[in-house]
Amino acid sequence: MKSILALLLVLIALPVTAASLTLELDHERKTWQTADLLTHPDAQTVRIADDVSYKHAMTYRAVPMAVLLQGLKPEHHVQAVALDGFAAELSAGPLLQSHGARAWLAVEDPAHPWPALADGKPSAGPFYLVWTDPQAGPVSPEQWPFQISSIKQLKTVAExxxxxxxxxxxxxxxxxxxxxxxxxxxxxxxxxxxxxxxxxxxxxxxxxxxxxxxxxxxxxxxxxxxxxxxxxxxxxxxxxxxxxxxxxxxxxxxxxxxxxxxxxxxxx
Structure with missing residues (x-):
């Protein structure tokens, strides 16, 4: 048991490495690498005044979700799947907004890793859905999935x-x-x-x-x-x-x- 705990602590302490994000849309399937997203022409530095996961202000290098989800319509539906099995069901409409509550894919830079979410836990990376002006949504905490590994276009939950x-x-x-x-x-x-x-x-x-x-x-x-x-x-x-x-x-x-x-x- 002690050896397993020691191994987990070592893994947590390992430096952040580059990651990949799989985007599966009906009209397109693409895998984005960390470096590609960090240098994306639409990437910006965004400040989140009250980050849901970190409970304080955070600054990220991020790409607008509307850019990554080009080709989707507001009535479409997507699912953001996290590394731990968390599966956020998201209507495409709010993700495509360019004003008001605006969705961004924050990208963790291996050279400048984000802090741990808590003692003994990893960061919110490698990819994290964040919102500027979330109060204009309103946006719930469940619409801030972190440690995202893939984003998929799916039929609605009811279907x-x-x-x-x-x-x-x-x-x-x-x-x-x-x-x-x-x-x-x-x-x-x-x-x-x-x-x-x-x-x-x-x-x-x-x-x-x-x-x-x-x-x-x-x-x-x-x-x-x-x-x-x-x-x-x-x-x-x-x-x-x-x-x-x-x-x-x-x-x-x-x-x-x-x-x-x-x-x-x-x-x-």
């Missing part, structure tokens, strides 16, 4: 994973369907539901039990607001969803979707 869908008899603007939209934005990057989804980080949120079935009263909402306040352990990965990110009315809608899906359990 790929029908097991996630609420009762089809509900109106499009029903609160449950609104909660489903929030689930995709805030939860699907880490969790599956009914076995459906691509994430490999957190537990399934319906099989065998839905959290609304074992969290009494308002404890589920308290858990979403501050997971460490109810379940504290050093390796916990779930972030806190503050009211500034997920306002109370949206939190109610999200929990409403989960309660609805507790009655729609199905095994894949």
């Amino acid at each position: 790929r994973f029908p097991a996630l869908l609420p009762d089809p008899q509900l109106a499009a603007d029903d609160p449950v369907n609104q909660g489903f939209t929030l689930f995709q934005k805030n939860c699907l990057a880490c969790h599956r539901l009914n076995g459906a989804g691509d994430a490999q980080v957190g537990p399934d949120l319906n099989i065998p039990y839905n959290p609304t079935e074992y969290f009494a009263g308002d404890f589920l909402k308290r858990y979403i607001r501050d997971p460490q306040s109810l379940r504290h352990w050093p390796q916990a990965k779930m972030p806190a969803f503050a009211a500034s990110v997920l306002p109370d009315p949206e939190l109610d809608l999200l929990v409403g979707y989960l309660k609805h899906m507790a009655e729609r359990k199905q095994q894949r």
Whole structure:
């Protein structure tokens, strides 16, 4: 056990090396190398005033996502896959914006590596999706995937994973369907539901039990607001969803979707 821990510490301490990013779009497949992105003609130095992952201001060399995703339309859908299995589902529309909340692919320079995210952990590199003026979005923390290894164009979540869908008899603007939209934005990057989804980080949120079935009263909402306040352990990965990110009315809608899906359990 000690030898394994020592090996992990050595690996963490190794210098940052160049990396590659695979971009898989319907009309194009391309692999970008670190050096190519750092010297890309559209690369800029961007300052992020309140970085979601580092919790303070950061400066990056970055390329606009709109440039890398040329050929996509706002109604298209992409997935950013991280090295640890985190799979962020992203509508192309916000990524293609050139004003307001603007998306950038930050590129870690091996000659000037970024700091570690925490003691004993690696940096957010080699590639990190960051936003300037995120408050104009609004942009949730789950839309800041880091340690990205690939970006893929896919069908929408509803098309790929029908097991996630609420009762089809509900109106499009029903609160449950609104909660489903929030689930995709805030939860699907880490969790599956009914076995459906691509994430490999957190537990399934319906099989065998839905959290609304074992969290009494308002404890589920308290858990979403501050997971460490109810379940504290050093390796916990779930972030806190503050009211500034997920306002109370949206939190109610999200929990409403989960309660609805507790009655729609199905095994894949």
